[in-house]
Amino acid sequence: MSNPFKSVPVRSSEITSKHVYLSRRDFIKTAGVVAGSMALAACAPEAVESTAASALDAGPPKTDELGNPANSFEDITNYNNYYEFSTNKEAVASLSKDFTTAPWTVEVGGLVNKPQTFGVEDLLGLFPQEERIYRLRCVEAWSMVIPWNGFPLASLLKMVEPTSAAKYVRFETVFRPEEMKGQGSPFYPWPYEEGLRMDEAMNDLAILATGMYGETMLPQNGAPIRLVVPWKYGFKSIKSIVKIELTAERPNTLWNTVATNEYGFYANVNPAVDHPRWSQASERRIGELSRTASLPFNGYGEQVASLYAGMDLSLNF
Amino acid sequence: MKFLSRYTPLQIAIHVYAWSALVWIIYELLTGSFSINPIQELEQRTGRHAITLLVLSLLCTPIHTIFKWSEPLKRRRTLGLYTFLYATIHVIIFVDLDYGLAWSLLIQELVEKPRLIVGLIAFTLLIPLAITSFDIWKKRLGKNWKRLHRLVYLIAPLAFLHYVWSKKGDLLSLQGEVAKPLIYGLLIAIFLIFRIPIIRKALASFSIRDLRLPPKKDQQPKVDAP
Numbered sequence: 001m002s003n004p005f006k007s008v009p010v011r012s013s014e015i016t017s018k019h020v021y022l023s024r025r026d027f028i029k030t031a032g033v034v035a036g037s038m039a040l041a042a043c044a045p046e047a048v049e050s051t052a053a054s055a056l057d058a059g060p061p062k063t064d065e066l067g068n069p070a071n072s073f074e075d076i077t078n079y080n081n082y083y084e085f086s087t088n089k090e091a092v093a094s095l096s097k098d099f100t101t102a103p104w105t106v107e108v109g110g111l112v113n114k115p116q117t118f119g120v121e122d123l124l125g126l127f128p129q130e131e132r133i134y135r136l137r138c139v140e141a142w143s144m145v146i147p148w149n150g151f152p153l154a155s156l157l158k159m160v161e162p163t164s165a166a167k168y169v170r171f172e173t174v175f176r177p178e179e180m181k182g183q184g185s186p187f188y189p190w191p192y193e194e195g196l197r198m199d200e201a202m203n204d205l206a207i208l209a210t211g212m213y214g215e216t217m218l219p220q221n222g223a224p225i226r227l228v229v230p231w232k233y234g235f236k237s238i239k240s241i242v243k244i245e246l247t248a249e250r251p252n253t254l255w256n257t258v259a260t261n262e263y264g265f266y267a268n269v270n271p272a273v274d275h276p277r278w279s280q281a282s283e284r285r286i287g288e289l290s291r292t293a294s295l296p297f298n299g300y301g302e303q304v305a306s307l308y309a310g311m312d313l314s315l316n317f
Numbered sequence: 318m319k320f321l322s323r324y325t326p327l328q329i330a331i332h333v334y335a336w337s338a339l340v341w342i343i344y345e346l347l348t349g350s351f352s353i354n355p356i357q358e359l360e361q362r363t364g365r366h367a368i369t370l371l372v373l374s375l376l377c378t379p380i381h382t383i384f385k386w387s388e389p390l391k392r393r394r395t396l397g398l399y400t401f402l403y404a405t406i407h408v409i410i411f412v413d414l415d416y417g418l419a420w421s422l423l424i425q426e427l428v429e430k431p432r433l434i435v436g437l438i439a440f441t442l443l444i445p446l447a448i449t450s451f452d453i454w455k456k457r458l459g460k461n462w463k464r465l466h467r468l469v470y471l472i473a474p475l476a477f478l479h480y481v482w483s484k485k486g487d488l489l490s491l492q493g494e495v496a497k498p499l500i501y502g503l504l505i506a507i508f509l510i511f512r513i514p515i516i517r518k519a520l521a522s523f524s525i526r527d528l529r530l531p532p533k534k535d536q537q538p539k540v541d542a543p
Contacts, residue, residue, distance in 0.1 A: 075353050078353055079352075079353040079354060083494075087494055089353075089354075090352060090353065139485070140485070142354055142357065185496070187486065187491060187492055187493055187494070187495055187496060188492070188493065189492075255485070255493075257492070258485070258486060258487060258490075258492040258493040259485070259486060259487040259492065259493060262485070262487075263485075274429065274430075277430060277431070277432045277482050277483070278426075278430060278432065278483075279425075279426050279429070279430065281422075282422070284354070284356065284357070286353055286354055287353075289355075289356065289414070290417055291415075291416070291417070
């Protein structure tokens with residue numbers, strides 16, 4: 001009897017080259033997208049959303065531009081630094097599940113010509129949603145890769161027409177201690193506030209995110225709308241925003257108020273400048289056991305390093 | 318169940334409590350319900366359990382002073398050795414799992430970060446205490462044994478510093494993640510203050526005995542004259 005598992009010699013001419021099978025995969029993918037969009041076009045409007053979501057699930061594994069695979073939906077929604085709910089990252093998901101995210105408005109004002117209050121659903125209609133797969137590097141030296149859905153912060157700012165006096169953007173989280181138990185803690189100057197310099201805010205990488213993995217954002221991730229500034233430590237990416245204010249003065253930021261010498265205004269990811277009490281040279285990607293070297297500007301130097309030309313980054317940490 | 322009768326309820330409670338952290342970790346690891354960031358969680362849980370056991374060992378003497386209950390004095394050794402066990406696991410996880418024995422990276426961190434320096438000093442000082450915790454050493458060292466074991470008065474504050482410095486916050490201005498470390502710090506401070514001779518004497522004289530009801534004969538209800 002012949003062994004069915006015996007290897008048979010294959011002539012090298014019979015082996016499909018990598019180039020060919022990759023292009024075949026591309027063809028299959030493209031065909032899938034085309035077929036999918038044809039199916040979508042035929043669908044009734046209310047069916048579109050669910051089809052799109054399932055298409056996302058079935059798609060190829062998501063990776064960032066450096067090829068790092070995205071963390072799972074499960075990890076991203078169950079490991080959250082959101083002190084308004086709890087300092088225990090794995091307790092936030094359950095503590096925030098009943099958080100009211102609708103109706104929700106964001107007041108955009110300050111030094112602008114056209115101050116306006118937007119409902120979150122208005123923002124979704126005004127600006128096309130893009131998927132951005134970003135690395136998120138926490139100041140505590142862990143990191144994730146997250147596929148956000150959102151739109152550039154710059155689009156919103158342009159709409160309200162900042163005046164020439166506007167130099168900074170200040171963001172504020174909702175203050176709702178009855179739903180956010182952590183806001184009862186006397187050890188923090190609630191509500192959470194954050195800020196960006198105008199040119200940082202206008203950089204295309206800075207987005208306001210309303211979704212993740214193609215799904216509406218969950219409360220533990222900062223629903224219904226949050227900032228994502230991927231080249232800065234995670235605490236800059238303020239969650240559940242209710243107020244955006246353009247100012248002439250540099251705004252206070254919560255962590256800077258808590259510990260001025262530890263959490264600077266800029267908070268750019270910088271492996272060369274340590275936190276006073278721990279190193280920032282390496283990080284642990286959630287889902288991996290060994291440490292990885294951290295990258296300057298979290299790997300986004302090409303897009304943002306010029307914003308800080310001539311600045312001493314160890315002083316402006 | 319007969320073997321249990323050889324142990325006092327306090328002994329059983331201490332052993333159960335001491336092992337509970339490890340048993341819980343192993344249970345969660347086996348059922349796949351352990352943390353999404355497992356190494357950090359292992360570090361934090363073993364560290365917190367070590368410092369809790371250390372605080373409990375410091376509580377024994379004040380309990381004796383105030384309540385004149387002497388059994389806790391005999392349990393200090395058990396609590397101290399469990400402290401050493403968890404501190405050792407904590408250090409091994411940090412060096413091996415976390416840093417993968419990358420000594421150059423570790424040494425650089427150690428030199429630069431006071432948090433790690435105080436942690437390492439606290440752990441190093443625990444080693445001679447663990448080694449000399451047996452009766453034979455107690456006899457051999459005589460008077461010096463007690464002196465040596467007073468090192469715990471230094472170890473506890475160092476462990477506290479190591480803990481509070483691993484949190485995002487500022488203890489002096491009471492801002493940030495300071496609530497839990499603060500509780501440990503206050504307990505350590507109180508238990509150490511209770512050992513200061515003058516306070517200890519005051520506590521001993523104001524012991525629970527004084528709070529007991531006076532003898533019965535004085536308790537005759539006074540009857541008002543008609």
